[in-house]
Amino acid sequence: MIEKMPIGGGHIHMSPEEIDEWYDRIKSEHEMFLSKYGVKLPARNSAEALWLVFLRKHLGKAVHKDTISSFVHTVRVDFGKDQQVRHLAEKGWYVLNKGEKIPNSEDLVVSGYHVLFSMESPKPTFIFKSLKRAGRIGARNFEELKAVYDFRCATCGSKENCPNFLEPDKKTTLQRGHMNPHKSLTSENTIPQCQVCNGIYLDDYVFDEKGRVKAVASVRPVLRSEREVQEEIKKKLQELSG
Numbered sequence: 331m332i333e334k335m336p337i338g339g340g341h342i343h344m345s346p347e348e349i350d351e352w353y354d355r356i357k358s359e360h361e362m363f364l365s366k367y368g369v370k371l372p373a374r375n376s377a378e379a380l381w382l383v384f385l386r387k388h389l390g391k392a393v394h395k396d397t398i399s400s401f402v403h404t405v406r407v408d409f410g411k412d413q414q415v416r417h418l419a420e421k422g423w424y425v426l427n428k429g430e431k432i433p434n435s436e437d438l439v440v441s442g443y444h445v446l447f448s449m450e451s452p453k454p455t456f457i458f459k460s461l462k463r464a465g466r467i468g469a470r471n472f473e474e475l476k477a478v479y480d481f482r483c484a485t486c487g488s489k490e491n492c493p494n495f496l497e498p499d500k501k502t503t504l505q506r507g508h509m510n511p512h513k514s515l516t517s518e519n520t521i522p523q524c525q526v527c528n529g530i531y532l533d534d535y536v537f538d539e540k541g542r543v544k545a546v547a548s549v550r551p552v553l554r555s556e557r558e559v560q561e562e563i564k565k566k567l568q569e570l571s572g
C-alpha cells in the first residue's frame with residue numbers, strides 16, 4: 331500500500347531555506363530528465379513550484395490537495411485555498427491523480443490525493459504526446475518508436491496486443507521491421523511491423539516511413555510477377571543500361 335500523508339500536522343510547514351533547497355533539487359532533476367521532453371519548470375515561488383516542492387519532498391507518497399493548499403497558503407497568503415494540483419500532470423510532471431493506477435502496484439490514487447511518482451521520467455501520456463510532436467527522430471528506443479506509431483503496425487495498422495487485422499485470431503505483436511532490408515537495423519531504418527506483415531514481406535521490399543512499399547529489395551517479387559510485367563522490366567532495364 332502506498333503511504334498517505336496526514337492531511338494536517340507539522341509537516342505542512344517548511345522554512346524558506348528548505349523550500350529553496352527542494353526547488354533547486356527539482357531544477358537540477360528537471361534539467362537532467364525532463365526538459366528534453368518539453369516539460370517546463372515553473373518559476374521559483376510560483377504556486378506550481380510550491381506544489382512541486384511539497385510533492386517532491388514526499389515523493390512516492392499520497393498527498394491530499396488540501397495539505398498542499400495549506401502549505402502554499404503558509405508561504406503565500408495571497409494564493410487561494412483551492413490549488414489545482416492535478417494540472418501538473420498535463421504539463422508533463424509525473425503526478426498521478428484520482429483514479430490513476432500506481433505503477434508496479436494494484437493501488438489506485440483515491441479522490442483528493444496526488445502522488446508525484448518519479449522525477450526521472452515525465453508522465454507517460456505526456457511522453458507519447460511529445461513524441462508524436464517530434465515524430466520518428468524524437469524516439470530513442472523501440473518502445474518510443476512504437477509510441478510515435480500509436481503502437482500500431484506501420485504497414486497494416488494493427489494495434490499491439492489487439493486482434494491482428496490480417497489474422498484476427500492472433501494477438502498483434504510489434505517487431506522491428508527493416509525499412510530497407512539491405513541496411514542494418516538502426517533506428518532510422520526501423521518501423522514497427524506486426525508479426526504478420528513482418529513475415530509476409532520477408533526481405534523482398536523497401537518500405538517508407540509510413541510502412542508503405544516503396545521498392546523491391548530482391549528479385550523474388552519480379553520472378554513472381556506476370557510475364558508481361560517481367561518483359562516490361564527487362565525492356566526498361568535494357569534501355570537504361572543501353
Ligand SMILES: [Zn+2]
Binds near residue numbers: 483488528
Ligand atoms: Zn501489420
